[in-house]
Amino acid sequence: MTDNIYMPYLMKVEKITWEAPGVRTFMLKFINEEDQARFDFKAGQFGEYSVYGSGECTFCIASSPTRKGYIECTFRQTGKVTNALAGCEEGSIIGFRGPYGNIFPIDEWKGKNLLFIAGGIALPPMRCVIWNTLDLRDNFKDITIIYGARSVKDLVYKHELDDWKMRKDVRLITTVDPGGESPDWNGEVGFVPTIVEKVSPSSENTVAIVCGPPVMIKYTFPVLAKLGFTDENIYTTLENRMKCGFGKCGRCNVGKYYVCKDGPVFTLAQLKDLPDEY
Amino acid sequence: MDELRKKAGELLEASAVKVIIGYENGSDGKTRALFAEKPEETARLVFDSRCVMNLATYVTKKEVRNKGRIGLVATLPVMRAVIQLASEHQVDDAGLLVIGITPESKMVEFKDLAEVEAFVHRYQIEIDSKQKEMLDKLEKMTPSERWDFWIRELTPCFKCYACRAACPMCYCHRCTVDFNQPQWVPVPSHELGNIEWHIMRAIHLAGRCVDCDACYNACPLAIPLNLLTKRMLLDAKEHLGGYQPSIKADHLMSTYKPDDKDNFII
Amino acid sequence: MNIEKRLVRKGSLEKLFNLLKNNGNTIMGPLERNGKTRFASVNSFRDIASGYVQTTQSSKEVAFPRAEKILDYSKNAAGMSVKGIDPAEIPQVVLWGVRPCDAMGIGELSAIFNWDYKDKIYNNRLSRVTVIGFSCEKADEYCFCTSVGGNPGSTEGSDILLTRMGGDGDFLAEIITGKGARIAALSPELFEEAGNPEKDKFLASVPVRFEREMISRKLDKIFESDEWVSQSLKCLGCGACAYVCPTCACFDIQDEAHGRSGSRVRCWDSCGFSMFTLHTSGHNPREVQSQRWRQRIMHKFSYMPDRLSVYGCTGCGRCSRACPADMNILEHLISIQEAEV
Numbered sequence: 001m002t003d004n005i006y007m008p009y010l011m012k013v014e015k016i017t018w019e020a021p022g023v024r025t026f027m028l029k030f031i032n033e034e035d036q037a038r039f040d041f042k043a044g045q046f047g048e049y050s051v052y053g054s055g056e057c058t059f060c061i062a063s064s065p066t067r068k069g070y071i072e073c074t075f076r077q078t079g080k081v082t083n084a085l086a087g088c089e090e091g092s093i094i095g096f097r098g099p100y101g102n103i104f105p106i107d108e109w110k111g112k113n114l115l116f117i118a119g120g121i122a123l124p125p126m127r128c129v130i131w132n133t134l135d136l137r138d139n140f141k142d143i144t145i146i147y148g149a150r151s152v153k154d155l156v157y158k159h160e161l162d163d164w165k166m167r168k169d170v171r172l173i174t175t176v177d178p179g180g181e182s183p184d185w186n187g188e189v190g191f192v193p194t195i196v197e198k199v200s201p202s203s204e205n206t207v208a209i210v211c212g213p214p215v216m217i218k219y220t221f222p223v224l225a226k227l228g229f230t231d232e233n234i235y236t237t238l239e240n241r242m243k244c245g246f247g248k249c250g251r252c253n254v255g256k257y258y259v260c261k262d263g264p265v266f267t268l269a270q271l272k273d274l275p276d277e278y
Numbered sequence: 279m280d281e282l283r284k285k286a287g288e289l290l291e292a293s294a295v296k297v298i299i300g301y302e303n304g305s306d307g308k309t310r311a312l313f314a315e316k317p318e319e320t321a322r323l324v325f326d327s328r329c330v331m332n333l334a335t336y337v338t339k340k341e342v343r344n345k346g347r348i349g350l351v352a353t354l355p356v357m358r359a360v361i362q363l364a365s366e367h368q369v370d371d372a373g374l375l376v377i378g379i380t381p382e383s384k385m386v387e388f389k390d391l392a393e394v395e396a397f398v399h400r401y402q403i404e405i406d407s408k409q410k411e412m413l414d415k416l417e418k419m420t421p422s423e424r425w426d427f428w429i430r431e432l433t434p435c436f437k438c439y440a441c442r443a444a445c446p447m448c449y450c451h452r453c454t455v456d457f458n459q460p461q462w463v464p465v466p467s468h469e470l471g472n473i474e475w476h477i478m479r480a481i482h483l484a485g486r487c488v489d490c491d492a493c494y495n496a497c498p499l500a501i502p503l504n505l506l507t508k509r510m511l512l513d514a515k516e517h518l519g520g521y522q523p524s525i526k527a528d529h530l531m532s533t534y535k536p537d538d539k540d541n542f543i544i
Numbered sequence: 545m546n547i548e549k550r551l552v553r554k555g556s557l558e559k560l561f562n563l564l565k566n567n568g569n570t571i572m573g574p575l576e577r578n579g580k581t582r583f584a585s586v587n588s589f590r591d592i593a594s595g596y597v598q599t600t601q602s603s604k605e606v607a608f609p610r611a612e613k614i615l616d617y618s619k620n621a622a623g624m625s626v627k628g629i630d631p632a633e634i635p636q637v638v639l640w641g642v643r644p645c646d647a648m649g650i651g652e653l654s655a656i657f658n659w660d661y662k663d664k665i666y667n668n669r670l671s672r673v674t675v676i677g678f679s680c681e682k683a684d685e686y687c688f689c690t691s692v693g694g695n696p697g698s699t700e701g702s703d704i705l706l707t708r709m710g711g712d713g714d715f716l717a718e719i720i721t722g723k724g725a726r727i728a729a730l731s732p733e734l735f736e737e738a739g740n741p742e743k744d745k746f747l748a749s750v751p752v753r754f755e756r757e758m759i760s761r762k763l764d765k766i767f768e769s770d771e772w773v774s775q776s777l778k779c780l781g782c783g784a785c786a787y788v789c790p791t792c793a794c795f796d797i798q799d800e801a802h803g804r805s806g807s808r809v810r811c812w813d814s815c816g817f818s819m820f821t822l823h824t825s826g827h828n829p830r831e832v833q834s835q836r837w838r839q840r841i842m843h844k845f846s847y848m849p850d851r852l853s854v855y856g857c858t859g860c861g862r863c864s865r866a867c868p869a870d871m872n873i874l875e876h877l878i879s880i881q882e883a884e885v
Contacts, residue, residue: 003628003664004614004615004628004629004664004665005661005662005663005664006614006615006628006665006797006808006810007615007626007628008626010623010624010626031623050799050808051799052617052619052624052626052799052801052806052808053617053799053801053806054799054801055797055798055799055808056797056799056808078824078825079458079459079824080458080459080461082824083459093623093624095626214827239823240821240823240829241820241821241822241823243795243796243797243813244795244797246660246661247659247660247661248656248657248661248663248793248795249794249795249796249797249813250793250794250795250813250815250843251794251813251820251821253815253839253843253847254829255842255847256846256847256850256851261660275767277821277829277830277835277839278829304870304872305685305686305864305870305872305875306684306685306686306865308870309870310778310869310870311777311778311869311870313774313777313778331868331869335780336778339833340832341773341776341777341832341833341834342777434577434580434582434601436601436610436787436812437783437787437812438782438783438784438786438787438814439782439783439817440780440782440783440784440866440868442782443780443781443782443868444780444782444868444869451818452819456819464798464800465796465798465809465811466610466611466798466800466809466811467610467611467811467812468611471611495868496780496782496784496868497868498580498600498784498787498788498865498866498867498868499577499578499580499582499600499601500577500578500579500580501578502578
């Protein structure tokens with residue numbers, strides 16, 4: 001098995017959670033116990049998930065490495081493979097290759113404040129590192145999460161948002177785009193960059209982790225700069241199209257970097273060094 | 279040739295067009311497309327029997343269109359392609375001016391596409407006699423012989439899609455072969471993938487192909503895939519009364535007429 | 545090992561071919577069809593094409609086939625069974641008639657498949673290949689091996705290199721590797737004493753046209769240049785250049801289902817296609833052809849040397865010969881070298 005780098009682990013879909021329209025979370029368990037025992041990953045890494053007969057697609061691992069015995073992924077049903085995944089039921093068998101890519105340097109973040117900013121379906125890559133840091137809560141100072149979606153129904157991980165809301169050691173701000181609120185919505189209304197500006201978190205001893213659609217990222221970076229965040233203290237993940245996951249197929253090549261090898265996690269400083277091809 | 283250079287230069291000078299697409303000398307005695315944006319660049323224009331590429335393929339390309347109105351040096355097959363494109367609402371007078379080259383290699387000026395169409399209609403599409411011979415030979419084969427012939431010819435195809443890229447009629451932003459929901463045509467270039475691709479392409483060109491041989495000339499492996507589209511042309515002539523690209527005419531394959539023949543339906 | 549020089553009589557070539565064939569090897573050699581040459585399994589020595597400057601297609605398929613199964617799966621009552629590729633199914637291949645630029649390309653391809661993760665599927669295939677190269681007696685205007693570290697008689701990448709000594713003469717055989725020596729040992733009588741012939745005088749002359757290190761340095765500075773648009777305006781966006789290239793390795797992975805079972809297939813792809821980088825969302829990081837053409841050149845002359853310490857071009861000139869729009873890579877590289885920054 002280790003000989004063929006294209007060979008996925010066989011995984012059983014243990015549990016399916018419907019997060020938002022077209023968005024599901026799969027909890028996956030290794031069929032083979034030895035695979036499970038050998039498997040390890042770190043926050044930020046991704047994998048290739050496959051439905052045999054339909055193909056493979058790339059998502060981050062959305063569960064925390066501190067939670068052993070399973071992995072989770074969250075995806076929106078859009079393409080050929082995600083549609084095939086959506087056809088899976090609890091008990092179905094799918095393939096998984098990974099983990100691939102670099103990691104969020106959470107060891108370097110010890111003793112710092114963390115500011116997580118996410119939009120829409122981009123919470124999953126961040127959920128991994130959020131739970132990872134919450135599970136090691138004493139290592140970090142203030143943790144702030146600003147999460148927005150187009151509308152209330154598009155917010156993912158609703159039960160966990162409630163969880164984070166209840167915790168005394170997390171500050172959670174949720175927002176929906178204007179017009180996306182429901183009658184009983186008691187969060188913010190406004191685009192993510194606007195809300196970041198409104199909340200105005202301190203950049204003092206803080207790293208910001210930003211994941212979201214390109215337009216959200218584009219308008220959030222200047223707000224962070226205004227708040228005093230340096231490019232080195234802003235992290236994001238790139239989502240280029242990939243096939244192999246290990247630097248051969250050429251698809252995610254941006255400048256001299258391969259998003260699958262040198263990413264998906266980049267600081268804004270690194271991003272500024274990349275050609276605009278992501 | 280001097281006449282062509284002069285005319286092209288004048289058009290650019292007068293800003294009647296922003297770019298002239300014509301031919302210039304290329305590698306190894308071949309010609310290639312020239313995109314002249316300054317009057318002095320038109321001195322590089324050439325025209326002779328080596329100029330076989332169908333330049334109409336460029337007029338639907340985004341980066342070329344972005345330059346502004348195009349002046350296109352067009353031989354008869356290129357003009358036919360332009361008229362077919364006009365009938366499919368891909369080009370119009372605002373975006374394109376045709377500088378015609380007659381089959382006798384004389385330059386001919388056109389005021390608009392309607393005049394180009396009138397010129398095009400003076401000539402029937404005639405399949406080259408050698409190729410006609412080959413088509414007749416294929417027709418006389420048994421189905422299994424013909425299948426073997428095509429398997430043999432299409433085996434080397436590695437699906438570089440040069441045929442599609444060079445064809446002025448293949449302007450779709452997303453080709454059927456690139457759709458994967460459902461996956462109509464297998465992606466790998468194995469036997470089935472190749473056969474399905476070429477049959478699909480030929481069918482999509484039925485009643486639209488202008489017989490310019492651009493696909494065959496583009497194929498790096500010299501696969502005679504133009505025989506497929508030529509067969510379609512001959513079938514259209516035989517069963518549906520011929521084909522001539524026309525700006526306003528009904529499309530041959532997408533229009534039902536009560537008196538259409540159905541003798542080719544198995 | 546030291547390169548050993550031997551003489552192979554022109555009449556012995558067929559004997560060598562038959563010997564290798566009878567020894568259980570699949571011989572992949574240049575075959576001609578419709579005036580184009582490609583490497584395919586050769587049954588008879590007489591079928592081998594000759595007289596070509598360079599084959600239309602490269603020999604990379606021997607280690608990196610255009611469509612290659614990477615696993616089989618089947619769904620059954622008990623669940624799912626997936627099996628990889630059994631290396632025993634991979635044939636022993638003698639690659640016959642390869643030009644030095646193609647042989648050199650094997651090293652560049654291997655660098656891609658072996659940096660970081662090692663691609664065993666590729667390596668298994670390559671380990672079963674013995675390369676019998678043929679030096680170039682002639683070149684054409686598309687050839688530029690000497691500008692990218694090669695030469696018409698380079699031994700790099702070949703296990704045995706044969707150089708024809710004069711128009712219809714015998715061959716100088718250079719036995720370069722252990723694999724080559726094993727072939728020579730099969731029939732020592734075919735490999736006679738050679739003395740010390742002056743190999744260079746039998747080789748084609750390929751003038752040096754540019755300095756590749758200079759191209760790399762220039763590329764660092766011209767990413768935003770208009771040069772890319774003017775060079776690529778005539779590019780049609782097909783994959784001919786990539787598919788004939790000995791070092792282009794970009795690929796796609798596709799599943800092919802037949803009922804409840806099927807295969808996963810690795811197949812060639814090209815950075816020149818607009819679909820290559822297209823996201824499902826509709827966003828395309830390389831939206832127009834000039835960006836894709838730039839990627840092709842940057843990858844070969846900047847990113848590869850930077851990351852893999854090899855260049856992605858052997859100067860074989862195939863891409864230019866195959867291009868339906870006459871994009872001539874040599875011309876474009878020279879103009880990059882001369883670009884003012």
